[in-house]
Amino acid sequence: MALLEVRDLSVVFQRKGEAPFHAVDGVSFDVEPGQTVGLVGESGCGKSVTSLAIMGLLPKRGAKVTGSVTYDGTDLLKLSDKQMRDKRGSELGMVFQDPLSSLNPVVPIGLQVTEVLERHRGMPRKEAMIEAKDLLDKVGIPDPNRRLKEYPHQLSGGMRQRALIAIALACRPKLLIADEPTTALDVTIQAQILSLMKELVQDLGTALVMITHDLGVVAGLCDEVNVLYGGKVVEKAMRHKLFAEPRHPYTHGLLASIPRLDAPRGEKLTPIKGSVADNIPWTSACAFAPRCPNALDVCRAETPAEVDKLGRLLRCHNPVVPGTPAAEEVPV
């Protein structure tokens, strides 16, 4: 059995007097120890809401979470708030996108790290401080003794993100969820953080759920990739397979629209027409149909079913035939 089994997870936001909004719509995936699973998609595809739902961080009122999130045999969605608090930080770690707003600005870094150790591992303050120093050292923060006493604003963006990772790792969680951990960072710093995360997965056997919009990051880091669109997984495969032969028109379109560093000069990009705002609800249609170059009549009339074939999960009526170039579309 996998460490984390997410089955048919749905999140519906309902405000009084408004139509319900399906942010996440039946997402399922497994994560094994030492494995990295990627959730990729653009803004509004539900990737962050998925991570918040797994961690039980969505507000009780207004957000309705259904399905199951089985971690090590227990369904996290059925746990009480108190039980969940014990799990978070000790067994489940999370790294957020913006390190400055997820660290407490008026508490020194050291205390923020030791807090976790004291709460979950019952360490005395002094011992925790020594452990915190080791942790900062491990994530590559120079001069950790001094940094422990400093406040978040005194650290650079990359260092803050490292501190956040140190906090998430303090209790050696078995599962780490990273929500766009490098988006706010520069590329050279991003490379540092990604190689750090890779090391952690390899050395500690942590299971990692990587949430990002950057297909490049996914290509280098993840074992299995889930491509999300409009709250549903539209394509899922192991990374080599997915990138070599993207079958869903959305995945295919995304890859064709990214300028690649190693592409020959003068190659035109093929954008996906329209924007995420053109989505239609998944009920009785494919949400991607208005933007899809392959769209058929059936795409607007019927929700495509999930088909799991040859190690690839696909949700499409008219998938891309491998080997065809991206359809030429004039942007409207």
Added chain:
Amino acid sequence: MSETLVSVQDMKVHFPIKRGVFFDRTVGYVYAVDGVDLEIKRGETYGLVGESGCGKSTLGRAMLRLNEPTDGKMVFDGQDFSTLQGEELRKMRRRIQMVFQDPLSSLDPRQSVESILVEGLRAHGLDEGKESTAKRLRELLAAVGLPASALRKYPHEFSGGQRQRIGIARALALNPDLIVADEPVSALDVSVQAQVVNLLEELQEKFGLTYLVIAHDLAVVKHISDRVGVMYLGGLVEEATSEDLYDEPLHPYTRALLSAIPVPDPQVEDRRERILLAGDLPSPANPPSGCRFHTRCPWRQETKCDTERPALRELKPGHKVACHWAEQIRSGEIQPHEVKPVLVEEGDGLSPDVPLVGPASVTEALNP
């Protein structure tokens, strides 16, 4: 093609750091741009890349005199732009337009698209009567791929990509020679980025525009630029045609930068050799002595690097690099070694110029 449109000579922008309650004592300077020379030819796209805090945006703004440069000059089409004053400056500005990073905050939320586009025309006396203006507006919208019905709408009614199109139409309205685009696509979703990149390319072909594109994403810059300049801590460290720069990066920083950019192809990713830089960008308020990059450079040598600031020199035709040891590094005579990260002091009058990409919160994810 070979005519020089813009020439920047020894441009410097230093921001004073002030302290004290009653007297604004200047305690130091942030050396945001510190001696940059560059030339942009008519009809080409010049790409300026670098990480946050390297001074690329400040350089772009200083060229337009949105920030007054401390020193140095910019010659635009044979005229010294940096000494122009008053009415002459205003008139000249028609020919240099800017496209900003965040399309929502750079458009007035209370102005309709029509009013946004007409404002510039009126200010420069190009509004010659209702009919010709209406025709011009239709042309502009058609050029950037927006329907004519957009005129009566307000910025919040558009998606991110469409807003950026409005920003581009506003820049185009005055028939400029040069468009300075500061991170034109970094706030957009991946699938929409390509639309705007393609649009910029089409417009260049159609109107013979010259671009200065400022971005942190080397892949985007490489895609649209003819020539690329790489900035590090206020100075240019390398300048070459985009193919040359990618095929043979000569400066250690460019090498590290190129190797750090993820490529969406697992096969390439598995094979690639990564040059990981140690530590962070030093503070521009207190730049390292000698070569600015020596504190993080894996190829650093005992002599020269920490004492002498290397000048930008031409190593091969059209390829300039600011490194004392570029030849030796190129031939493999000097091998990289390990670098210990150096502590970097934060929070000294520095604004973190972090580009916003992708959704930041649940609220944002809910209102696409």
